[in-house]
Each structure stands twice: as structure tokens, then as C-alpha cells.
Amino acid sequence: MAQHNELGKIGEKLALEYLISKGYEIVYTNYFYQKAEIDIIAKHQNMMICVEVKTRNSDFFGDPQDFVTPSKIKLLVKAMDAYIIENDLDLESRFDIIAVLKNKYREELTHYENAFYHF
Numbered sequence: 001m002a003q004h005n006e007l008g009k010i011g012e013k014l015a016l017e018y019l020i021s022k023g024y025e026i027v028y029t030n031y032f033y034q035k036a037e038i039d040i041i042a043k044h045q046n047m048m049i050c051v052e053v054k055t056r057n058s059d060f061f062g063d064p065q066d067f068v069t070p071s072k073i074k075l076l077v078k079a080m081d082a083y084i085i086e087n088d089l090d091l092e093s094r095f096d097i098i099a100v101l102k103n104k105y106r107e108e109l110t111h112y113e114n115a116f117y118h119f
Contacts, residue, residue, distance in 0.1 A: 011055025011100035012039055018109055033082045036075035048093040050080040055100040065099040073116050
């Protein structure tokens with residue numbers, strides 16, 4: 001596995017541990033719909049949460065959350081809509097980003113709730 005893929009898996013694991021510690025119920029990981037992948041689908045306070053995890057080993061080129069592009073947002077919204085319809089859910093949804101900076105000197109996780117409205 002390529003090093004960036006391994007780093008991404010580490011970031012997703014850290015994000016899962018964080019969400020669980022905050023009382024989120026993990027419903028699905030790595031949900032695929034067409035060209036989109038939702039890293040984590042969680043339930044919290046009667047709301048479905050779509051979580052995009054962005055992991056980088058450095059912020060030299062920008063913060064991890066800066067790499068969630070408008071086209072990625074569009075794909076995530078489409079995938080989350082499909083998940084809600086497939087599972088006949090009648091809950092509001094929210095889109096979060098968890099940004100992870102992880103290297104041998106630093107491990108930092110930042111959770112952006114309702115992230116798509118902040119960019």
C-alpha cells in the first residue's frame with residue numbers, strides 16, 4: 001500500500017476514535033456511491049453526519065481541510081442523499097470535516113462541524 005494510503009487509514013482510525021469518544025454512533029465507514037466515497041457516516045443527536053477525513057503529514061501546502069474541493073463536496077452530498085434514500089431515513093443530515101495532521105513530531109485533529117457552510 002502506498003504511504004499516502006497508509007496515512008489516510010491512520011487518519012480515519014484517529015477520526016473514528018475521536019467521534020466515538022464524543023458519543024457519536026458510527027453507522028458506516030467507506031460508503032461508496034458512484035464516484036464518491038464517504039469516509040464515515042455517523043449518527044449524533046438524532047442527525048446523520050457525513051464525515052470527510054483529510055489527513056496530511058504537513059501543513060506546508062495548506063491545512064488538510066483546504067483540500068476538500070467544491071467538486072468533492074458535490075459528490076459527498078450526492079452520496080449522502082443516496083445513503084439516506086437507500087436506508088429510508090427521516091433524519092436531518094450534516095457535513096463535517098475532520099482534519100488530521102500526523103507525522104512523527106505532531107498529531108493534531110480538528111473537527112469542523114457543518115463544514116461546508118464555513119468555506
